[in-house]
Amino acid sequence: MSEIMSENNMKFLYAGIAIALLISVLAPFIASQDPDGLESASYDVIDEVKMAAMEEMDPVFESPVPDYAIEGHGKTGEVVAIVSGTLMMLVIAFVIGKLVKK
Amino acid sequence: MHIPDSFMPLSQAMIYWVIALPFIFMSVKWARKELDDTKVPILAALAAGIFAIQALNIPIGMGTSGHMIGAALVAIIFGSPFAGVLVLTLVLLVQGFVFADGGITVMGANILNMGVISGFLGYYTFVALRKSKLSITISAFIGAWLGLFVSALACAVEMYIAGTFPLAAGLTAMGLYHLIIGFVGEGLITAIVITAIQKSRPDLLDNSFLSAESGGVTA
Numbered sequence: 001m002s003e004i005m006s007e008n009n010m011k012f013l014y015a016g017i018a019i020a021l022l023i024s025v026l027a028p029f030i031a032s033q034d035p036d037g038l039e040s041a042s043y044d045v046i047d048e049v050k051m052a053a054m055e056e057m058d059p060v061f062e063s064p065v066p067d068y069a070i071e072g073h074g075k076t077g078e079v080v081a082i083v084s085g086t087l088m089m090l091v092i093a094f095v096i097g098k099l100v101k102k
Numbered sequence: 103m104h105i106p107d108s109f110m111p112l113s114q115a116m117i118y119w120v121i122a123l124p125f126i127f128m129s130v131k132w133a134r135k136e137l138d139d140t141k142v143p144i145l146a147a148l149a150a151g152i153f154a155i156q157a158l159n160i161p162i163g164m165g166t167s168g169h170m171i172g173a174a175l176v177a178i179i180f181g182s183p184f185a186g187v188l189v190l191t192l193v194l195l196v197q198g199f200v201f202a203d204g205g206i207t208v209m210g211a212n213i214l215n216m217g218v219i220s221g222f223l224g225y226y227t228f229v230a231l232r233k234s235k236l237s238i239t240i241s242a243f244i245g246a247w248l249g250l251f252v253s254a255l256a257c258a259v260e261m262y263i264a265g266t267f268p269l270a271a272g273l274t275a276m277g278l279y280h281l282i283i284g285f286v287g288e289g290l291i292t293a294i295v296i297t298a299i300q301k302s303r304p305d306l307l308d309n310s311f312l313s314a315e316s317g318g319v320t321a
Contacts (some may be wrong), residue, residue: 004137004138005140009140009143012143012144012147012303012306013143013144013146013147015147015148016144016146016151017147017150019145019151019154020153020154022150023154023155023158023194024200025268027154027158030158031160031167032160032161033159034166035165035167035243036159036164037103037168037170037254037276037283038103038105038168038276039256040165040275040279041275041276041279042266044275045267045271046145046266046267054109055108057107057292059107059202060107060205060206060207061198061202063198063200064200064204065181065202070202075105084196085153085157085201086153088152088286089152089192089193089196090150092149093145093148093150096184096192097133097141097145098142100135100137101133101137101138101141102135
């Protein structure tokens with residue numbers, strides 16, 4: 001019983017990976033470029049001077065791949081960034097899960 | 103809804119960490135108690151899927167877009183809102199540190215909004231609607247939608263306390279955009295995924311219905 005469940009859960013994992021990778025590859029091409037809800041709201045309610053000052057603040061931490069883009073590599077760079085992030089997430093969640101499980 | 107560091111003073115950002123940390127701690131405790139070898143692949147698949155879907159911004163009109171959060175979905179599948187907190191914490195860590203999506207000092211606030219508020223509200227609304235005999239699809243849709251909508255209002259209040267947004271205009275703008283994002287991005291996708299799982303793997307959802315906490319409502 002437990003073996004069948006375990007096997008079915010591995011199938012769920014493979015299906016999940018396939019769907020996640022498909023979305024990761026398509027996202028740079030089909031995702032909306034419009035600002036998200038919080039960003040859009042901030043353009044609505046914060047005056048331009050204050051907004052410009054906030055946008056120019058130095059980041060607290062220098063991320064290696066800001067905004068899911070690799071400079072000079074356009075859409076290919078974005079696909080590589082998002083696919084890498086998805087695979088990274090898979091490994092991290094798997095390892096953390098194995099470490100903390102009962 | 104990822105708050106950047108520049109939107110909140112450090113002192114306030116720390117307060118949200120203090121509020122979020124017990125939930126993160128309890129989510130690890132949940133994993134120690136409930137997660138076994140057979141369930142780790144489900145957790146990993148959901149974490150990867152949610153990271154990917156958060157890169158997929160859906161246009162909602164008014165020059166605005168939005169994406170799914172996914173805490174309610176994870177919570178419904180595992181039958182505990184702490185599962186949603188755990189997955190969203192991991193996703194926000196990777197997004198913040200690797201991709202500069204959401205701030206580092208304000209990560210506690212982002213975990214509180216997206217992991218705790220949207221997950222808890224989404225999950226318990228789902229459970230309450232199931233108890234009142236609504237279909238699993240409708241319950242998942244309304245729960246996920248409400249969780250996202252209220253977390254956006256919480257975010258607007260935090261932005262007001264931070265001195266970044268005015269209260270009424272902030273609540274109106276955040277409420278309006280996320281009311282729609284919640285329908286399309288959160289409610290619809292959560293309902294579709296939960297319905298697909300119910301059809302293909304009903305056993306996975308056992309915890310969502312049979313735990314004493316949910317009143318032992320059966321599918």
